[in-house]
Amino acid sequence: MRVSQLLNPTLREVPAEAEIISHQLMLRAGLIRKSAAGVYTYLPLGLRVLKKIEAIVRQEMDSKGGQEVLMPIMQPAELWQESGRWDVYGEEMFRLKDRHQREFCLGPTHEEIITDLIRGEIRSYKQLPILLYQIQNKYRDERRPRFGLMRGREFIMKDLYSFDRDEAGLDVSYQKMYDAYCRIFSRCGLAYRPVEADAGAIGGTGGTHEFMVLADSGENSVVYCPDCNYAANVEKAECRPQPVEAKAEKGERQLVHTPKVKTIDEASDFLKIPATSFIKSLLYQGDDKLFLVLVRGDREANEIKINNALGGFISLQLASPETVKKLLGCAPGSVGPVEVPPSLLVIADQEVSLMEYAVCGANKDDYHLVGINLKTELRIDQIHDLRTIVPGEACPNCRASLKEARGIEVGQVFKLGTKYSKALGATFLDENGVEKPCVMGCYGVGVSRTMASAIEQNYDESGIIWPIPIAPYHCILVPVSTKDTQVVEAAEKLYQELQSLGVEVILDDRDERAGVKFKDADLVGYPLRITIGSKTLANGQVELKERKGGDTRLVSLNDTAGQVKAIIEKGMSF
Amino acid sequence: MRVSQLLNPTLREVPAEAEIISHQLMLRAGLIRKSAAGVYTYLPLGLRVLKKIEAIVRQEMDSKGGQEVLMPIMQPAELWQESGRWDVYGEEMFRLKDRHQREFCLGPTHEEIITDLIRGEIRSYKQLPILLYQIQNKYRDERRPRFGLMRGREFIMKDLYSFDRDEAGLDVSYQKMYDAYCRIFSRCGLAYRPVEADAGAIGGTGGTHEFMVLADSGENSVVYCPDCNYAANVEKAECRPQPVEAKAEKGERQLVHTPKVKTIDEASDFLKIPATSFIKSLLYQGDDKLFLVLVRGDREANEIKINNALGGFISLQLASPETVKKLLGCAPGSVGPVEVPPSLLVIADQEVSLMEYAVCGANKDDYHLVGINLKTELRIDQIHDLRTIVPGEACPNCRASLKEARGIEVGQVFKLGTKYSKALGATFLDENGVEKPCVMGCYGVGVSRTMASAIEQNYDESGIIWPIPIAPYHCILVPVSTKDTQVVEAAEKLYQELQSLGVEVILDDRDERAGVKFKDADLVGYPLRITIGSKTLANGQVELKERKGGDTRLVSLNDTAGQVKAIIEKGMSF
Structure with a gap:
């Protein structure tokens, strides 16, 4: 190729619309142009990079026995109604009607379509396992599309779906994809980490890993162990109770006036008691249910863990100040666990359950309770891991001190189980002629996002530094x-x-x-x-x-x- | 590949939904499955065929200097409003709104997007010509999607757009694409013919050729010359006036009662006068304008030629019986050109202008006029080629007898001119610093349709007979x-x-x-x-x-x- 004949419009200035470096450099290097918010045209050099990533992905999928198919972008509402997702998917799904007023969506994902295909074609255990994938546009109506290809509304994904006879089969398919993903990102020349992650909204019961390209600009925070293989999204990372240097002393319960004290840090200063001796009490609302969450004063409550602990709400958030006032008679900053209504569920982080005496809000504005005896004065209904891990804590595997990194999620492998096969009736007859639902997994690579994240990881003040395998x-x-x-x-x-x-x-x-x-x-x-x-x-x-x-x-x-x-x-x- | 590991669900029975052979065989051979009306999933073998066709198309585009890009499927309404097509495109365009109520369409074609791109990047004549193409899904909301991949609502196209400095440059780009298309369909192993075609709804002023895969099941009728290279869509084929064996004799005008006679054939039998001596008179409505079209009694009026002759209506159809009655006082079958209102435009096919005496409707139910002297008794405002050619007529190039074939349109090359570059302001500065609009061409290949048409041309009672270059x-x-x-x-x-x-x-x-x-x-x-x-x-x-x-x-x-x-x-x- 000759540059004189190539459409490669480079820009000297940083376009005002571009906030992050990959977006800036892709525009400046003439790889993409915006057609609408979150919707881009790939120019010749950008498309070459994209196709190289696609080729690597395709080879690795094929080498694991994946069969490439191509499913529709336009998906009929009926299938999503069957799976139950049409009504819950919300505003992120683009919806449209055809001339006969039939409803469709632009596929954000393809579980419904592939499960519909499989239920029509698979009859016997002999036909399983089967791994089908495609590389194709996906659609997500982001509220604020930005960051170029990092968060577009039209973007390119590879999605593979596995269908197995049982959980053991799924484990095999899952491991195949895990290994393939490691090869994909290695072959792209990227520094990455597979991390344990939360199952989130896709549903399903099994495990999941996210593949993170490590970059300082990453939106995800990851903890990893320098000594063993452990790595996890901070949202997900298992916490062990950590020792506290100074425990709260045994004492008598006192109601202490703490005027103008809003935070635990302020209360700690005011009372001269370390934050580790406080109980942080948070009234949450999950759908229409209220409950109280307790974590140690120096910890952050982890909403994903809270939601998982209670079985999964569609909506979970801190209760409004009005709700707090109505139930407990105080502002949110003065909430405490002592003598709360018997009907209010109280769940505590495992570290709280190890405390003997503590300070907490008094359910009375501007007052704290000091010297609370947890054994005798508190009701705790359930104990879970409810907090977010902090770098420096012990690795749950090997006890080494965990480190932190920033990452961009470019892939996810996911055990779906039988959620979709049961909903849509994708069943097979086993060796004994018994009808069973297929056990499914789904596995995604953000192809266009991988391109952007490669730049976030490889650039300097002069421009992009492409890894050789994906250079235009x-x-x-x-x-x-x-x-x-x-x-x-x-x-x-x-x-x-x-x-x-x-x-x-x-x-x-x-x-x-x-x-x-x-x-x-x-x-x-x-x-x-x-x-x-x-x-x-x-x-x-x-x-x-x-x-x-x-x-x-x-x-x-x-x-x-x-x-x-x-x-x-x-x-x-x- | 091993068949035991391949998702290739073959069917012994012909699926009831499939009317044409390619649709039947693609379902039976396990190449595709329907996801919704006109929306399909390509199974592994189907996708392999598709990718082979794509690879051939890509090579031929690249060899002509085409640069591959990838444009969005989701296109903002604003660009279509700028070109003026948002309101006229009609029900065939899928439209949707995002969460902020901004309007988009699913691209049926990409003139607007590419012209928007070019106006942002091209400044000088030195950057021209430029040829950009993509291979991608297109969308068309067919009223009755059927025939499998032959007429889908989501289908795969290659579309290339050329931008030149002037008409001479466009001629070069057009010829390059014409040649490339010949190579593409030859390389796919298909019998095809490029035919002169009508410019139709895309607009533009220049020429256009359709590429037809020849198959008895084709929806298009084509005439071609066995001696020279001439071939054309019957809709478009130029007609020369053909000689008539027996001319109508000179006579006096007579009003003849022709009861129960509805057609010219019936009138010919009744009056014992050959149909070639009749004038067929048709009252047409183009948008809100009425006009009378005259062709010889044995000919078919050609609506595309009629519309082109009068400059292009958005809607053109025969006037309703009510309109005919109101204007001329009779039923449509008795319409004639004699003594029509002076304000009514009368246009005649060139063969009519060569007649001396004729029979025609009398504008009175159940009556004909015989012995009309065309010179003295008729007003003809314009003479054009307004009829559809008939196989056996003389080739307009070499006078050999034309033959007829059925074809499936799989490609079209099209001189757009400056319609879009003017509307969107895609201009460049020429050698003298004068701002000019780019001169555009567009060139499409129906990739998924080529796959279907290959089957229509190559099958027997046992199944498909793939040409080697595109076999799975x-x-x-x-x-x-x-x-x-x-x-x-x-x-x-x-x-x-x-x-x-x-x-x-x-x-x-x-x-x-x-x-x-x-x-x-x-x-x-x-x-x-x-x-x-x-x-x-x-x-x-x-x-x-x-x-x-x-x-x-x-x-x-x-x-x-x-x-x-x-x-x-x-x-x-x-």
Whole structure:
């Protein structure tokens, strides 16, 4: 490819609309253009990157026995009504009607479609397991689409669905996909981590892992163990009760006036009692049910764990100040667990259950109770892990000190179980002729998001630094002058030679200053740049620069193609 | 691939929903399944065919300098309002609103999106020509989606858009695409014809050709010349006035009572005057304008030509009987051109203008006028080519006798001109710094429809007969018994050997009767079948059968792979 013939409109300025670096650089490097909020056109170089990621994903899916299919984007409402998701999916689903007023959605996911397909085609245990996947547009009507491809409304996903005879089969399929995902992100040249995650809204009973590309700009917080393999989304990471240096002393219950004290930190200062001796009491509303959540004063309550502990509400939030006032007679900041109404469920984090004496709100504005004896003065109905982990805590596997990282979720593997196969009747006859629901898993890779996250992880002030396996071209060839016929001829010859070796090379044949060409090359982020100038060429040499690290050296013209090929092969190996 | 591991649910019965052969066979051969009316899932073998067609299309687009991009399916209404098409596109466009009530459509085509892109990126004549294409889902809300992939509501198209400096540049781009399309359909192994066509609703001023895959089931009628290259859609084919054997004799005008005569044929019988001496008079309504169309009694009026002759109405149809009665005082069957109101436009086909005396309706129910002198008794305001050609007429190029064929439209190349670039302001500065609108062309291939039309052209009573270049696999290997270890081992060995030669081979390793395997192989339509049975194997032979033609022969086991490879290479060559 010649740059003069390529639609690659680079920008020197950072577009005002772009907040994050991948969005800025994809616009500046001429990889994408916006067509509407959260809706993009992929320009030629952007599409090349996308197709390379797709090709890697496809190979890894095929190697695990995945069969590629292509399902519709337009999905009939009837199937979603059958699964029960039509009414609960909410505003994130794009919906439309055809000319006969029949309802459809633009698929945000394809469990319904694939389960409908399978129930029509699978009869016997002999046909299982079966793994079907597609690579296709998905739709999500984000309230605030932004961040470019990181959070679009139209985006590209690979989704695979596994159908097995039983949980043991699902475990095998799940492990296959877990392994495939590790290979995919490794082959893309990305630093990533699979982390234990929460099952969230897709439903299902089994485990799930998220695959996080590590980047400081990541929206997800991850804890991981430097000594063993443990890693988890902070939302999900299991907590062990951690020791407290100074326990609250035994004492008598006292009602203490604590005026203008709003937070536990302020109360701790005011009372000269460490926050670890406080109980943080939070009145929650899950759908239409109220309950009290207790965590230690220095901890954060984890709403995902709270919701999981109580079986899953559709909506879960802190009760409104009005509701708190009505039930407990005080503002939210003064809520406490002592002498609450007998009908109010009280659930406590496991650390709370280990306390003996504590300070807590008094259910009276501007008052705290000090010296509460937990054994005799509190009712705790259930004990769970209800708090969010903190970096530095002990690994639940090996007790090493956990570290924290930021990550971008680019993939998720998920044990669905029989939720959809039961709802839609996707059953098979087992060896004994007994009808059973297929046991399902689903496995997604955000293809366009992987492209964006690769940039979040690989850039500098000059532009993108593509990992070799997903670079739009491996190598750019820059003749410094288009007037010097020797330079032009050498460039043309090397261009042909590189192509004949299978190197993906692009020739910057534009009549532009060298500085412009260098800036564009750095911005687009080709892994290798070969510069041909008259001076070095007189010595039979060209300059070879690696975008990553910036290593620059003079190379004999005759050796260049071979060296380039070797660097690329090394970069592609895995 | 092994059949035992493939999702390929074949059906013995013809599904009731499928009217045409390609739809029947795609369902029966397990290539597609319906998800909703006009909305399909491609199963693994169907997707393989689709991807082969896509790969051929992509190669040919790239070879002409086309750059692949990927535009959104979801398109904002604003762009369609700018081009003026939002309100006129009608019910065939799927429309939806996002959560903020902003309007979108699901793209039926991408002129607006691409012109919006180009107006943002192209500044100078130096950047032109530019050819951009994509392969992607398109949407059309058909009133009666049916015929499987032949007329779906969600379907796959390749669409390329060319942007040139001037008409001469457009001519070059158009010819490139014309040539590429010829290569595409030839490479797919299809019998096709490019035909002159009508510009239709896309608008634009220039020429257009449709690419027709020839098949008896085709919805389009095509005339072509056996001696020269002329071919055209009958809707479009230019007509020359054809001689008439017996001219109407000179006479006096007579009002003749023709009771119960409804058609020209009946009137011809009744009056003993040939239909060629009649004038067929039709009152048309174009939008809100009425006009009278005259063609010779033996001819069919051509509404596309009528509409083009008068500059293009949005709606054109025969006037209702009520309108006819009100204006001319008779039923539609008695309409005639004599003494019509002076304000009524009368347009005549060129053959009518060559008549001297004629018979016509009398604008009085059950009466005809005989012996009308066209020169003195008729007012004709405009003369055009307004009739539909008939096979057997003279070729407009070379006067040979035209033949007729049925075709399925699988592609169209189209000179758009400046309609969209003017509407959206996609301009560039020419050599003299003058701002000009880009001159555009658009070029579509129905990818999924090409797949269906390949079947309409290539099948027999046993199933599909895939052309080698687009077959899901080239060759199926059928061990007659899965119990005979020698047979199984020979099959496995040949399977490996064929794969190592790059032959796309599928092994039917199912524990099924040979008859079942043969039926499935014929139904799916693999071009080659190798059967390994114990008897022939004892002689070191296998049976090689070509699906097309049914040629069956015994081949030495050792020579088989080589022969298969040779047949496939021949079939792929072009």
